[in-house]
Amino acid sequence: xxxxxxxxxxxxxxxxxxxxxxxxxxxxxxxxxxxxxxxxxxxxxxxxxxxxxxxxxxxxxxxxxxxxxxxxxxxxxxxxxxxxxxxxxxxxxxxxxxxxxxxxxxxxxxxxxxxxxxxxxxxxxxxxxxxxxxxxxxxxxxxxxxxxxxxxxxxxxxxxxxxxxxxxxxxxxxxxxxxxxxxxxxxxxxxxxxxxxxxxxxxxxxxxxxxxxxxxxxxxxxxxxxxxxxxxxxxxxxxxxxxxxxxxxxxxxxxxxxxxxxxxxxxxxxxxxxxxxxxxxxxxxxxxxxxxxxxxxxxxxxxxxxxxxxxxxxxxxxxxxxxxxxxxxxxxxxxxxxxxxxxxxxxxxxxxxxxxxx
Numbered sequence: 001x002x003x004x005x006x007x008x009x010x011x012x013x014x015x016x017x018x019x020x021x022x023x024x025x026x027x028x029x030x031x032x033x034x035x036x037x038x039x040x041x042x043x044x045x046x047x048x049x050x051x052x053x054x055x056x057x058x059x060x061x062x063x064x065x066x067x068x069x070x071x072x073x074x075x076x077x078x079x080x081x082x083x084x085x086x087x088x089x090x091x092x093x094x095x096x097x098x099x100x101x102x103x104x105x106x107x108x109x110x111x112x113x114x115x116x117x118x119x120x121x122x123x124x125x126x127x128x129x130x131x132x133x134x135x136x137x138x139x140x141x142x143x144x145x146x147x148x149x150x151x152x153x154x155x156x157x158x159x160x161x162x163x164x165x166x167x168x169x170x171x172x173x174x175x176x177x178x179x180x181x182x183x184x185x186x187x188x189x190x191x192x193x194x195x196x197x198x199x200x201x202x203x204x205x206x207x208x209x210x211x212x213x214x215x216x217x218x219x220x221x222x223x224x225x226x227x228x229x230x231x232x233x234x235x236x237x238x239x240x241x242x243x244x245x246x247x248x249x250x251x252x253x254x255x256x257x258x259x260x261x262x263x264x265x266x267x268x269x270x271x272x273x274x275x276x277x278x279x280x281x282x283x284x285x286x287x288x289x290x291x292x293x294x295x296x297x298x299x300x301x302x303x304x305x306x307x308x309x310x311x312x313x314x315x316x317x318x319x320x321x322x323x324x325x326x327x328x329x330x331x332x333x334x335x336x337x338x339x340x341x342x343x344x345x346x347x348x349x350x351x352x353x354x355x356x357x358x
Contacts, residue, residue, distance in 0.1 A: 014053065019329040026328070027319050031312050039311045040297035042318065043282075045255070045290040057116045058322065060255065060288060064124045064162070064172075065142055066095075068102050071110070071119040075102060075349040078357050080128065084144035089157045091356055096161025098352055100171045102344045103162075104336040122325045123173040124162065125222055125255070129155045129208040130182050138186040148204055152211030159216035164336070170324045171336050175220035176212040178257055180239055181205045182224035190260075191267035193227040201228075210248055219252040219321060223286060225260045232264045235277070240285035253317035256281065259291040279305035287314035 015021055016030035033053055034042070041048050049057040063069040066077040077083065077095050086092075103122065110120040129151050132140040144151040155176065164171030181194040181201065196205065212218040221244060223234040233239055234256040244250045264270060264277035271277045274293050279300040281289070300306045326334035343349070 016323075017054070017328055019333055023320055023323050024316075026323055027316050030319055031315055034315075036301055036308050036311070037298050039308070039315055040294060040301075043288055043294045043297065043311070043314060044292065045258075045288060058327070059116060059118050059121055060123045061258075061290065062103075062119050062121050062124045064099050064103060064126045065128060068099060068106060069119065071106050073345050074106075075099075075345050075353055077353045079141050080144055081132070081141045083356060084150065084154055086356065087150065089153055092154045092157040093161040094352060095356060096158045098349045100162045100164065100336075101339050102349070103172055104339045105341045105343050108331070108337050108339075109341055122170075122327070123175070123220065123321070125175045125177060125220075126162075127155050127158050127174070128177055129212060130178055130180075130224075131204055131208070133183055136185070137183050140183070144208075148207040151208040152215070155208055156211050156216035159212055159218045163217065163219060166335060168324075169326050169334055169336065170219065170321070173219045173252075173321055173325065174216070175222050175255065176209055176216075176218045177222035178224035179209055179221050179233060179244070179254075180224060181228050182226055182233075189225045190263045192225075193230060193268075195229060206243070209244075213244070213248045213250050220255060221250065221252065222255050222257055222290075223260055225257050225263055227268055227270075232260075232268045232270060234260045234286045235264055235270075235280040235284045237284050245285060251317075253287040253314070253321060254285055255288040256286050256290050259293075261286070261289050261291055261293040275299045275303065276305065282306055282310055282314060287317050 014029065016026040018026065038050055045060040047058045049055060065080050066083065068074040075098060083092060083095065103124065107120060107122050128139065128142040130143050131148060131151065132143040132146050144154045159174040162172045162174040181196050185192065226233065228236060228239060231238055240254060261277050261281050262274065264280065265273050271280055275296045278293050278296045283306070297306065297311065301308065322328065326337065331337040
């Protein structure tokens with residue numbers, strides 16, 4: 001990654017580039033150097049470069065439900081619903097480790113070539129741990145089925161494998177999605193209000209998410225398009241603040257489903273416009289916008305709907321993740337940067353995919 005900041009060589013002068021410092025100190029130093037407009041831009045999934053600080057662009061969007069998606073050749077494992085049919089926690093771990101190896105190999109090859117575009121990063125929006133109750137739902141095949149316990153056990157194993165067990169660095173960032181009660185009707189998902197009892201919420205729809213937080217140590221959670229009991233999930237104080245952070249102690253970052261924050265005013269119609277939707281989402285605890293509504297965050301600051309300190313809370317989580325992925329450190333310090341490119345679609349991984357299918 002050193003080549004990506006060749007435009008401005010700041011590695012010897014700015015503390016946030018110093019790998020010897022604690023992550024929290026590096027984040028504080030970095031945030032103190034960003035303007036409010038730069039901060040808002042870093043909360044979009046297509047985060048631009050900050051050349052004066054040597055920060056390269058970063059695209060947060062990537063997928064690996066059953067193999068690294070959309071970025072060239074990769075080993076294709078059985079779809080998630082097929083993997084779940086194995087009832088094999090160890091198998092999900094083996095598949096996750098193979099995927100993470102291929103993801104790292106791809107990322108470092110693209111980064112060395114200066115390619116920071118879509119599907120080239122280390123933050124993966126997988127697994128999908130929604131509960132599959134209705135076969136008419138168009139994304140049920142992405143899930144582990146209808147059982148909350150099985151979904152939690154398989155999902156936690158997959159997450160641990162993707163993120164690795166290095167004490168200093170994350171191998172990847174995994175994302176538990178879509179939080180929550182997201183399973184249709186597909187055609188109405190952008191404006192649907194999922195009315196669910198507290199019993200069904202806590203016994204059916206939330207246990208897998210809790211398992212991925214507590215047992216998987218998942219670093220990221222993605223919101224859903226729908227409302228839950230009247231609250232758009234990307235701006236839900238109940239789901240994001242009271243349950244996810246306060247009750248479960250989740251310390252990672254939250255990302256919206258793609259263009260879900262726009263739905264808050266356009267589909268759910270609970271805010272008058274994009275400025276208010278952006279402010280409501282940040283206040284509720286949605287740190288990253290897949291989409292473009294957070295382009296209105298500077299206006300929210302000007303109107304007094306948000307404070308810069310509230311942006312800093314989100315940005316500390318986002319930059320903390322990037323630093324722990326090794327994106328601001330010399331490659332030789334990051335153990336996963338040495339994974340060879342020929343691990344991709346290797347004979348060993350093909351054999352594993354065949355065993356998983358069998």
